[in-house]
Amino acid sequence: MENTPYRTVFGATGKIGRALLGFLSEAQLPTIAVTRDLGRAESLPFVEWVAADMSRPETLPATMENSVAAFLVSGMGANFIAEQHNVITAAKAAGVKSFVKLSSAAAGKSWPAHIAPSAIGQSHRKVEDLLKASGLDWTILQPTGFMQNWLGEFSKRVKEERSIYEATGDGGRAYIDLRDIAEVAFTVLKDPAKHAGQTYILTGDEVLNYWQLADIIGTVIHQKVTYVPLTLEEARERMEKTGMPQWTIQTLITYAEVQRNGDATYVSNDVQQVLGKPARTAAAFIADHIEWFR
Incomplete structure (x- = not known):
């Protein structure tokens, strides 16, 4: 050194x-x-x-x-x-x-x-x-x-059931x-x-809710994907069944509630300002990780 x-x-x-x-x-x-x-x-x-x-x-x-x-x-x-x-x-x-x-x-x-x-x-x-x-x-x-949070249990559900289970309602976020x-x-x-x-x-350049993301994934994998809205309580129960720590559950519920209420739609141009190019899109992300979903 x-x-x-x-x-x-x-x-x-x-x-x-x-x-x-x-x-x-x-x-x-x-x-x-x-x-x-x-x-x-x-x-x-x-x-x-x-x-x-x-x-x-x-x-x-x-x-x-x-x-x-x-x-x-x-x-x-x-x-x-x-x-x-x-x-x-x-x-x-x-x-x-x-x-x-x-x-x-x-x-x-x-x-x-x-x-x-x-x-x-x-x-x-x-x-x-x-x-x-x-x-x-x-x-x-x-x-x-993070878009990468769609990889794992999320993508497993898409692959096995062609369904997305989230408690964010119609609320969007710029992933x-x-x-x-x-x-x-x-x-x-x-x-x-x-x-x-x-x-x-x-942030990303596009605000998406899970209805829209389901359509994007479906278009990329050429299969219909359905968004199944959960209540906040249903989401909590699903997380508790996995043994997730309570502080983690409460944090995720808070994030879901913020998005559900339409308070997570902030879009920044800082990525484009620093990199001189647009942020990667959700469609490009799904295409790059298609085997997780197909």
Whole structure:
């Protein structure tokens, strides 16, 4: 790592982190990828893997040796705020100049003012405040609902039953492809000074409800797909049967209720502003992942 300017990526084995590493590697930008488990590391040109644990500050300095910028994404947990603050503090001590944090639209101005922020939104907002007070040059990314959430149980239902079960009624959201989030993060990390002090709200360019998404999926797979609207209580019961933690259930119910009430229709042009091209569409996403649905 000596005398080489690096970018450091925390959360490097997650979906967004892996996509970001792909962009950095292709651009031949030397990168330090951070993970707790090196067994999950993926070999890529220009990427060096370092093991560290955000809950153990003593492991963090090695992740940012000669690093000019850091990107942080991590899963929500009981110690989320403290762990992310540990990374921010370590970056400051290591002389990192620029810090890019993946936050959530639930922490920003796109969240409806008349509804209390979710637990996830509150946690991200607290970390955003800590980052802004750190003295680092910062850029914050606030994405909305992920298209990749349609892969898994959602797509399994489409494949097996040709049905979508959601409690959002007629309400829509401008869903975003994680690849766009990763590409925005990559663009910021290439020239962080250009984006310092900016908060980018990352949405798709089209607001869709599940009636419309069912039609889009049906068109792509050449099969009729039906949206089955659930009540909020029905949605809660289905999640409880899976053993999902109550805080997660309540967060998802809150998101569904916001969308159901028509309060999730915010569309930002920040993706196009940063990338110089439109956000990926839902139809393109379904086509790229067609085997999940067909």
